[in-house]
Amino acid sequence: MLKIATYSFGTLILGVATAWVLTExxxxxxxxxxxxxxxxxxxxxxxxxxxxxxxxxxxxxxxxxxxxxxxxxxxxxxxxxxxxxxxxxxxxxxxxxxxxxxxxxxxxxxxxxxxxxxxxxxxxxxxxxxxxxxxxxxxxxxxxxxxxxxxxxxxxxxxxxxxxxxxxxxxGTSAGDWVVNDPNMTEQDLQGRYLVEALAHCGECHTPRNALGGMETAKWLGGAPNPSGNGTIPNITPGTLTWSEEDIAYYLESGFTPDFDSVGGHMAHVVDNFAKLDTSDREAVASYLKRVSPVE
CATH class of the missing domain: 1.10.760 (Cytochrome Bc1 Complex; Chain D, domain 2)
Incomplete structure (x- = not known):
């Protein structure tokens, strides 16, 4: 029994030490x-x-x-x-x-x-x-x-x-952990990916999360509940978002949708930021979004 207890205690200590190192x-x-x-x-x-x-x-x-x-x-x-x-x-x-x-x-x-x-x-x-x-x-x-x-x-x-x-x-993620890895992506697509997946962190709001708060990347940009409890963040993947690339780029510049609606909520800040960027940046985001896998 003493050997078993000693072994169990040693295993516990080793496990705690390993967990401590891994979570550093x-x-x-x-x-x-x-x-x-x-x-x-x-x-x-x-x-x-x-x-x-x-x-x-x-x-x-x-x-x-x-x-x-x-x-x-x-x-x-x-x-x-x-x-x-x-x-x-x-x-x-x-x-x-x-x-x-x-x-x-x-x-x-x-x-x-x-x-x-x-x-x-x-x-x-x-x-x-x-x-x-x-x-x-x-x-x-x-x-x-x-x-x-x-x-x-x-x-x-x-x-x-x-x-x-x-x-x-x-x-967690690190450099190179891109969600969209289409080998046929153009330089414009890659610039859009950098803006969407990294700088503008669009997935943080537009991607659903699991019970632990991790993004469900299999449903990348597929929409999510609004953390405020009011409504939902829209699905912006192809198929659901039927706007043309020109529509998307214009929305990011003006805040107006093809249906003559206007941007609201926190997205208004995003549009305000993108309106200050180059036209090529908004076009790159639109091009990238067409490469994203559709989410029902």
Whole structure:
């Protein structure tokens, strides 16, 4: 019996140690990040395409204030967008480019804790690290805000951050984990894929999630319940979304549908961002969406 107990205890300790290692927060490659020089014009483009201000702008709507505070209700609690201004105390003014890369590519905070996936790092993880460095450079040029970030309203057991390491093992992504991998994709399609799957993180809203909050990529962009509880996020796959590529590109520029309806809700922020991008970007998104597998 003593041998059995000792063996069981040893197995338990080994299992706990293995789980601890597997759920450890990951970090970006410092040597790789430090090899890039920030391009501020590119950083501004990433800032716009990524919709940073859409979630992190303060109540006054100042796209450069980045005070945070927007609430995101979910089945796991309510999350609040933090202050990501250049303020060194309340914002991210002391963050290095490596810190931002850790957050965006691995969901890891400068303190070495897992970030909640309300911050869409499962999409940003596919970003080019050089773009993260350029974004960091641009963010540091924006005004500082001394407004403190709001604490997330998350109860037990979801407030155990270490458990997010297990969540990442199940649902995390990394560079190259593209959902659409059609070998016949053109350069335009690939640009659209980068915008949809990474920068603009369209799948975060338009793709349904399982009971643990992971995206069901088999139903990529197939529509989902609205987290606010009001209505649904539409299916934008071919077959259901019957708009032409021209219709899609025009909608992303103007906010008007082919049926003479107008954009509403959080999508209005997305259109506002895409309207500032080049025509070729909107056309690339439209081209990519035609490559997505239809979801009934």
């Amino acid at each position: 927060p990951r970090h970006a490659d410092l040597e790789m990040i430090s090899s890039f020089t920030p391009d501020l014009a590119r950083g501004e483009y990433i800032f716009t395409a990524g919709g940073c201000a859409s979630c992190h702008a303060g109540d006054d709507g100042n796209a450069e204030a980045l005070t945070g505070g927007m609430a995101f209700a979910s089945a796991f609690g309510t999350f609040y967008a933090p202050n990501i201004s250049s303020d060194p105390d309340q914002g991210i003014g002391t963050w290095s480019a490596l810190n931002l890369a850790d957050a965006m590519l691995h969901g890891t905070s400068p303190e070495g804790e897992h970030l909640y996936p309300a911050f869409p790092y499962t999409s940003y993880a596919k970003m080019d690290p050089a773009d993260v460095v350029s974004l960091h450079g641009y963010l540091m040029t924006l005004p500082a805000s001394t407004v403190p970030s709001k604490a997330h309203d998350v109860g037990f057991p979801f407030n155990i951050r270490r458990s997010l390491g297990g969540w990442k093992l199940l649902f």
